[in-house]
Amino acid sequence: MAAPIESLLNEICESEDPIEELKSLRTAVLATPVSGLRQVVSGARLEIIFGLLNTNDKEQIEVCVEILSRVLQALEPIQLAQNYKTALQSGLNHPNDSVKVLTLTQIGRVAGHADGVTQMLNSAEILRDVIQCISVERIAVAKEAIAALSKLSNTKAGLDALFRSDLLNKLKDVMLTSDIIRYRVYELIVELSTVSPVSLGYCANSGLISQMLEELTGDDVLVRATAIEMVTSLAQSQHGRQYLAQQGIMDKISNMIIAAESDPFSSLYLPGLVKFFGSLAIMESPQQVCEKYPVFLEVVFSMVINLDPTLTPVALDTLGVLGSTVEGKQVLQKTGREKLTSALKRMSKVAADGDTELRIRCLEALAQLLTLPAEQQTDDLLLLTESWFNRLSSQPILMIRNISTQPFPELHCRALRIFTAIGCQPWAQQLMMDTPGFMEWVMDRSVGMGKEAKDCKFELVGALLSSSSAQEIFKAHNYLKLKTYLNEGPYYVNAVSSVTTEGAD
Secondary structure (H helix, E strand, C coil), rough: HHHHHHHHHHHHHHHHCCCHHHHHHHHHHCCCCCCHHHHCCCCHHHHHHCCCCCCCCCCHHHHHHHHHHHHHHHCCCCHHHCCCHHHHHHCCCCCCCCHHHHHHHHHHHHHHHHHHHHHHHHHHHHHHHHHHHCCCCCCHHHHHHHHHHHHHHHCCHHHHHHHHCCHHHHHHHHHHHHHHHHHHHHHHHHHHHHHCHHHHHHHHHHHHHHHHHHHHHCCHHHHHHHHHHHHHHHHHHHHHHHHHHHHHHHHHHHHHHHHHCCCCCCCHHHHHHHHHHHHHHHHHHHHHHHHHHHHHHHHHHHHHHCCCCCCHHHHHHHHHHHCCCCCHHHHHHCCCHHHHHHHHHHHHHHHCCCCHHHHHHHHHHHHHCCCCCCCHHCHHCCCHHHHHCCCCCCHHHHHHHHHCCCCCCHHHHHHHHHHHCCCCCCCHHHHHHHHCCHHHHHHCCCCCCHHHHHHHHHHHHHHCCCCCHHHHHHHHHHHHHHHHHHHHHHCCCCHHHHHHHHHCC
């Protein structure tokens, strides 16, 4: 394939309107494995293709970008940095965004290469242009620019270049473009900060993290909401959480939740505050977070009980995540017994006849709350999950089964997952056995059509059999039927039974 590619490059070089030759070249390079391209790319005159980007013809630009995207994969990053630095810089300043994305992707490759980083650090003008690309309107360009700078900053030399030179001033200048661009820079800073305590130190010393934290309590509620998202991302690392604690941010967010009650615009940022503490509780300790910041759990219960299309979904998700751990279950039981009962009853009612999206969130949260794997089962915890299940309604097992029989696959499967959640718990197995027709319903393959429904039913059967109490509770007859169901797999069809039925008709 080397000869045809070289020949096509010659034809393109000699043509005044090379679009057809470019299309042929595109076909040739796409048909050639990258390993094959390596044999020709170093000797090919790629500067011809780079030069043809300088046009207003969108089709020609598009074809050139496709060719270069493929061919440049065959180049080692260090070759790219050494031989095509001028072309890369031109690409960063090209008016067409697809050329910018191509260029930034290649710069990202170079920045992620040990030897390539050094080449990039010696190209201050290219780095300034990469920073400028963060301010381009098209988000795809900005994302690639952020990714390239993030890779560059994986080394101390990269951090020094970005934060201990005039590039930091360039970064701050770009932030002045608009609120949107300022938060793109914050996104970069947070991404860098989560890598290591060292990179967090660089970002903190730049003053940009403290600037971002000040926006938590700004007058613009939309900006405040975005700031909360950034802070939540920063808290994903342990050193990030330590830094935030040292800055008093947890206390500040707790006070923001308290103040939100009297703020008519709080629905715009309150979900973010709840997500922050929910995330913190899972990563640290549900008990410590809920005890230190009691307003967090109070507002979660309130948001579940007082239905609100903006606030309730995040509260349901948070309640489910909290209750998915043993410690979280114990905290919910200990600190919010009465409110938890109200929340469970509200969730049960919404799951039965609420808005579809909220019904799904309720069912998912209930499944998390009621899950208790065999290795976590103690008498106290089994009593806890049983009591929660019984608080849902006067006949919770029939209520959940009724939801599962409705002609909505998303509801059917989520209802089955509640049964799967409790399926390995002895009290639930006994309840299923004592409910007329329930075991027959479980093993009826005609209930629930479609792959997902069959998979969910199969998971339920597996959960029922996973418990050491299964054989004793279900007795030999049902136990063998469940084992047969499991052995036959989720998609088994009783062909003989079908034929017999057809003949009877």
